[in-house]
Structure formats: C-alpha cells, structure tokens
Amino acid sequence: MSQRTFPDGFLWGAATAAHQIEGSPMADGAGPSIWTRFAHTPGMTLNGDTGDVACDHYRRWKDDVKLMRELGLQAYRFSVSWSRIHPEGTGRVNQAGVDFYSRLVDELLENGIEPLLTLYHWDLPAALEDRGGWLNRDSADWFAEYGSTMYRALDGRVKKWVTLNEPWVITDGGYLHGALAPGHRSKYETPIASHNLMRAHGAAVKAYRDIGKHEIGLVVNIEPKYPASDSAEDTAATKRAHAYMNEQYLDPALLGRYPPELKEIFGDAWPDWAAADLELIRQQLDFIGINYYTRSVTQANDSYPLKAGAVRQPLGTYTETGWEVYPKGLTDLLVWVKERYGDIPMYITENGAAFFDPPVAEGGRVRDPLRMDYLQKHIGAVHDAIQAGCDIRGYMLWSLLDNLEWSLGYSKRFGMVHVNYGTQERTPKDSARWYSKVIASHGASL
Numbered sequence: 001m002s003q004r005t006f007p008d009g010f011l012w013g014a015a016t017a018a019h020q021i022e023g024s025p026m027a028d029g030a031g032p033s034i035w036t037r038f039a040h041t042p043g044m045t046l047n048g049d050t051g052d053v054a055c056d057h058y059r060r061w062k063d064d065v066k067l068m069r070e071l072g073l074q075a076y077r078f079s080v081s082w083s084r085i086h087p088e089g090t091g092r093v094n095q096a097g098v099d100f101y102s103r104l105v106d107e108l109l110e111n112g113i114e115p116l117l118t119l120y121h122w123d124l125p126a127a128l129e130d131r132g133g134w135l136n137r138d139s140a141d142w143f144a145e146y147g148s149t150m151y152r153a154l155d156g157r158v159k160k161w162v163t164l165n166e167p168w169v170i171t172d173g174g175y176l177h178g179a180l181a182p183g184h185r186s187k188y189e190t191p192i193a194s195h196n197l198m199r200a201h202g203a204a205v206k207a208y209r210d211i212g213k214h215e216i217g218l219v220v221n222i223e224p225k226y227p228a229s230d231s232a233e234d235t236a237a238t239k240r241a242h243a244y245m246n247e248q249y250l251d252p253a254l255l256g257r258y259p260p261e262l263k264e265i266f267g268d269a270w271p272d273w274a275a276a277d278l279e280l281i282r283q284q285l286d287f288i289g290i291n292y293y294t295r296s297v298t299q300a301n302d303s304y305p306l307k308a309g310a311v312r313q314p315l316g317t318y319t320e321t322g323w324e325v326y327p328k329g330l331t332d333l334l335v336w337v338k339e340r341y342g343d344i345p346m347y348i349t350e351n352g353a354a355f356f357d358p359p360v361a362e363g364g365r366v367r368d369p370l371r372m373d374y375l376q377k378h379i380g381a382v383h384d385a386i387q388a389g390c391d392i393r394g395y396m397l398w399s400l401l402d403n404l405e406w407s408l409g410y411s412k413r414f415g416m417v418h419v420n421y422g423t424q425e426r427t428p429k430d431s432a433r434w435y436s437k438v439i440a441s442h443g444a445s446l
C-alpha cells in the first residue's frame with residue numbers, strides 16, 4: 001500500500017463516555033441518572049453490572065490524561081454527566097460537578113490534548129425522567145439550559161462541542177426495544193422521544209450561537225444498508241432500514257425534513273410534526289460526527305415495526321458484539337453523507353471493536369491483533385473517503401479504555417488500554433502502541 005497522507009490538522013484521538021468510565025455517580029452532590037437507576041434494577045444489565053465504579057475515572061482522571069499524553073493522543077472525546085451539573089436536571093447548579101470537568105479540560109490542554117465535549121451520552125438525570133424525560137416537550141428547554149451552563153463554564157477552553165450522541169440508539173434502545181435506559185417498549189413513544197431529542201439538539205445549538213464562539217455538531221451512528229437480494233421486498237426493506245437509521249436524524253438536522261419512510265414504518269404512531277419544530281431542529285452545524293462500527297446486509301422480515309433486518313454473512317468476520325467487520329462500508333457511508341448533505345466537515349467520532357482479548361501477559365503485554373487489523377483497515381477506509389473528496393477532520397478511536405458496555409456490563413472490551421477492574425490497573429494493548437505510531441507518523445505508518 002502506498003504511503004497514506006492525511007490532511008494537515010487531521011486530529012487523532014480516542015473517545016469515552018461519562019457513565020462508562022467515571023464511576024462515583026453520586027459523588028460531590030451529583031444526582032442519579034437513568035442509567036444509575038436502570039443498572040440497579042434487577043435483570044437490566046448482564047450480571048447486574050453497574051457504573052458505580054466502572055474505570056474509577058472520576059478519581060483517576062489525572063493519571064488517565066497522563067496515559068493519553070504517553071500514547072500521543074492529540075484529542076480526547078468525552079461526555080459530561082448532566083446530573084453532576086444539574087442534580088435535579090434543571091435549576092440549581094452543582095459547582096463541584098462543573099469543577100470536575102473544568103479540571104479535566106485544563107489537564108487535557110496542559111498536555112496538548114484537544115477536548116471534544118459531548119453534552120449528552122445517554123445519562124439523563126433521573127429527576128427529568130420523572131417529569132416525562134424525552135417524552136416531555138419541555139426537554140428541549142431543559143437541555144438548552146444544561147448546555148448553556150456548560151458553554152458559559154468551558155467555551156473558552158472547549159472548542160468542539162457535541163449536543164447528542166446517537167439519537168437513534170437512545171430511542172431504538174431506550175424507547176422501542178427497551179434494552180437501554182429508560183427501558184421503554186413503545187412504538188408510540190419512540191417517534192416522540194426522537195423528535196424531542198432533535199428539538200433539544202436544535203435548542204442547544206441555538207443557545208450555543210448566543211454564548212459560544214467555537215464549533216458545535218451532532219453525532220450519529222449510521223451504517224450502510226446493502227440489500228440481501230435484488231427482490232422488491234429486500235429492496236424496500238433496505239430503503240426502510242436506511243431511512244430509519246441513516247436519514248432519520250441527519251435529514252431533519254441538515255435538510256429540515258423527515259424521510260417519508262418513517263410514516264410507513266410507524267404508521268399511526270407517526271405524528272404530523274409542526275413546521276416550527278423542524279425549523280428549530282435545523283440549525284447550522286459546524287460538523288457532523290460519524291460513529292461507525294459495521295454494515296448491514298438487509299432483508300425483509302417480520303420484525304416490528306421496521307420489517308427489515310440484517311443477514312449474517314457466511315464468509316464474514318464478526319466482532320464480540322456480533323458486528324461484521326466491513327471497512328469499505330465506512331468509505332461508502334462517508335461518500336453518501338457528502339453526496340446527500342454536501343461538504344459538511346466530518347469527524348469519525350467513534351470507531352472500534354470488541355474482540356476476545358487475552359489476559360495481561362508477563363511483562364505487561366496484551367496481544368490484540370484482531371483489533372489492530374480492524375483499526376488499520378478502518379483508518380484506511382477513512383483515507384479512501386478523504387481521497388474521494390470527503391472533508392474528514394479527525395478520527396476518535398472507540399475506546400481509550402475498556403469500559404462499561406451498557407446493558408452488556410463489563411463483558412465486552414473495546415479499549416485500546418486494558419483495565420483490570422479489580423485493581424484498576426491500566427495496561428496499553430498492542431493496538432495502543434500501534435496507534436501511537438500511526439499518530440506520530442500522521443497516518444503514514446498505517
């Protein structure tokens with residue numbers, strides 16, 4: 001492979017999320033989140049795993065930043081836990097919570113690492129869930145208030161903001177299938193939660209334009225949908241699946257309209273949304289964050305309500321989470337975003353994989369060749385998209401640390417750094433050492 005050169009200023013980093021790494025969810029005046037509540041509800045997570053300790057990052061943050069510097073990271077994407085900032089969700093500010101993230105940002109900057117801050121990575125304050133959560137139209141105001149608190153506190157030092165992480169997972173997991181907090185299962189609630197999440201995104205961006213002076217965007221998880229056959233049924237199913245995951249959030253955010261397939265999918269559960277709502281949702285964005293993990297070869301089936309699903313590929317390679325390794329899907333997807341939405345700058349805000357990692361060997365090595373292969377091919381796919389004309393500004397590897405994989409507990413390890421949850425010892429895996437070389441060579445060593 002000829003040497004790959006990435007654009008000047010291309011940012012190499014890694015990503016995490018508050019609930020997955022911090023622990024100490026109720027420390028220093030914080031309030032509970034829906035994930036604190038969900039994980040402590042019997043049967044909701046594997047082995048009853050909770051975020052009570054996680055990677056103990058709330059206490060080990062300074063050493064973790066030192067580790068990021070040693071690995072040569074140029075950027076670090078993290079999320080803020082809303083209920084540390086507003087324990088009741090709105091109103092009173094818990095200054096100790098703001099101070100934690102302020103100290104983290106200062107430490108990152110002192111170590112030459114650019115912070116990318118995600119306001120919402122799934123951990124809604126439980127107090128707001130008790131007021132209807134994302135089903136309450138007031139959630140747009142709640143979120144704008146929380147965002148404004150953080151903009152005022154950190155905008156001089158944080159220059160890249162993200163409103164929401166993956167509205168599709170929040171609603172498909174938390175409102176339709178119930179696998180994620182708040183664990184609802186309703187075809188009727190799902191579009192309402194989706195719509196209010198996007199109204200909240202728009203309200204937070206509007207508030208940023210009054211307070212902030214830098215960049216703000218939205219992060220979506222999207223995956224290319226390829227028809228399993230050229231039958232009319234599979235073609236229609238693929239179109240539905242594509243609209244439901246890939247267009248449902250980017251179309252309103254960037255085009256001010258929903259894809260028509262959503263009415264077909266949700267039927268009488270799809271409201272006629274007011275034009276004013278779509279105007280709120282469609283705010284000028286500085287970038288879009290793309291979280292990519294896999295593709296879906298899609299066929300018609302009797303799944304509810306989508307009537308479409310992925311077909312396992314007999315010759316495919318799969319990760320521990322059952323996702324097919326398909327790097328070309330990332331290139332195809334990035335080109336699709338450019339063709340549909342224009343030259344909006346993009347960051348790969350998550351990309352990575354869980355494979356079965358061996359224990360830490362003598363001398364502190366963790367051999368993870370499958371992860372190295374996955375990353376090498378996907379970073380190569382990013383380069384292919386850049387060569388195809390996509391404006392991609394950075395790559396955030398998921399994840400810096402092994403961490404709490406939501407309902408799957410600690411059973412899946414996505415980190416380039418191994419975490420011993422008994423001792424909290426961090427051990428960079430071979431993939432971390434490899435990634436450090438990629439960063440140092442600006443991609444040339446890929």
Ligand SMILES: OC[C@@H]1[C@@H](O)[C@H](O)[C@@H](O)c2nc(CNc3ccccc3)cn21
Nearest residue numbers: 017165166169221291293350398405414
């Ligand atoms: O599952 C790995 C990560 C997860 O740890 C992050 O918090 C989250 O942002 C994230 N999103 C995806 C995208 N895909 C997905 C699909 C179905 C359920 C959950 C995630 C993967 N991941």
